[in-house]
Amino acid sequence: xxxxxRVTSRAVVLDxxxxxxxxxxxxxxxxxxxxxxxxxxxxxxxxxxxxxxxNRPEADGARxxxxxxxxxxxxxxxxxxxxxxxxxxxxxxxxxFGDIFRQNALKIGLxxxxxxxxxVKALMERxxxxxxxxxxxxxxxAGGFPFALDDFTRECLLEGLxxxxxxxxxxxxxxAYEAAHPSPISTLAIA
Numbered sequence: 001x002x003x004x005x006r007v008t009s010r011a012v013v014l015d016x017x018x019x020x021x022x023x024x025x026x027x028x029x030x031x032x033x034x035x036x037x038x039x040x041x042x043x044x045x046x047x048x049x050x051x052x053x054x055n056r057p058e059a060d061g062a063r064x065x066x067x068x069x070x071x072x073x074x075x076x077x078x079x080x081x082x083x084x085x086x087x088x089x090x091x092x093x094x095x096x097f098g099d100i101f102r103q104n105a106l107k108i109g110l111x112x113x114x115x116x117x118x119x120v121k122a123l124m125e126r127x128x129x130x131x132x133x134x135x136x137x138x139x140x141x142a143g144g145f146p147f148a149l150d151d152f153t154r155e156c157l158l159e160g161l162x163x164x165x166x167x168x169x170x171x172x173x174x175x176a177y178e179a180a181h182p183s184p185i186s187t188l189a190i191a
Contacts, residue, residue, distance in 0.1 A: 001109040003160030006136040007090045009063035011127040014053050019067060020074030021101060025083040035108075038079055039086030054087075064133055066124050067094040069117065072101025081105040091135040093142050095120050106153060107162060111135065113142045113149075 029041040046052045053059060065084065071094040072080060081104040084092065091111040105112045113135060115123075123133060123143045133143045137157055140147055156166070167174075 001107075001160050001162040001165070004090065004109050004111055004137055004157045006134060006138065007063050008132055008134040009090075010058060010061065010130075011064035011066050011093075011123070011133050012053055012059045012062045012089075013124045013127050014065060014067045014071075015124055017068040018070045018073055021072055021077045021080040021098070022074055024072065024080035025077065030077060030079055035082050036086060038083035039088070042083040042087045058130070061088070063088055063090045064127075064135060065089050065092045066120060066127055067092060068120075069095040071097050072105070072112075073098035074101075076100040076104070078104040078107075081108055081110050085110045091142070093120060093123060093135065106157070109157060109160065109162075111137060111157060113147045115142060115145055115147055119143075119145045 023046065024043060025038055025041050026044050029038065029044065032038070043052065043054060047055055049055070071092065080101060084105075085108055089110065091113060092105065093113045093115060095117040096114060097105075097112050102112045123145070126143065127133060135142045137149070137154060140149060140154070156162075161169075
């Protein structure tokens with residue numbers, strides 16, 4: 001996972017509540033086994049509308065998504081977070097997120113920032129006016145507004161540590177334990 005510190009970018013405004021994971025990436029695209037290549041399916045059905053937010057020229061290259069409440073609700077598909085990241089988003093800002101979606105985003109280094117509704121609306125107005133916004137994890141601010149994130153999760157994102165990388169930090173201790181506790185049966189023997 002890539003380390004995240006801050007991103008300064010134009011932002012896409014998706015001012016819709018209850019955007020569920022089925023809308024973010026429809027079920028017919030969940031047959032792949034790799035984590036990449038899902039960006040082309042992001043909001044697949046909605047992108048058929050030429051006026052959809054991601055189809056507008058000002059959305060090109062935007063790395064911040066400003067969304068309505070309960071973003072990422074619905075089923076637990078991790079593909080939704082993969083698609084958003086593959087499209088190019090690095091940070092999502094909304095009044096609330098689906099719990100499982102939020103965890104899936106954090107696990108891949110996609111930062112979900114929760115702010116009060118009125119602050120998200122203020123950021124949406126600034127983005128609509130063409131202002132670039134900054135989401136700064138070191139300072140824990142989004143567009144100048146402070147946000148909460150626990151220290152452990154923040155440190156993992158700042159250092160680019162996923163669950164595997166966290167475990168590998170203890171590789172020597174794990175090897176020492178395994179050497180001191182041999183298996184009572186051979187795992188190489190054929191029964």
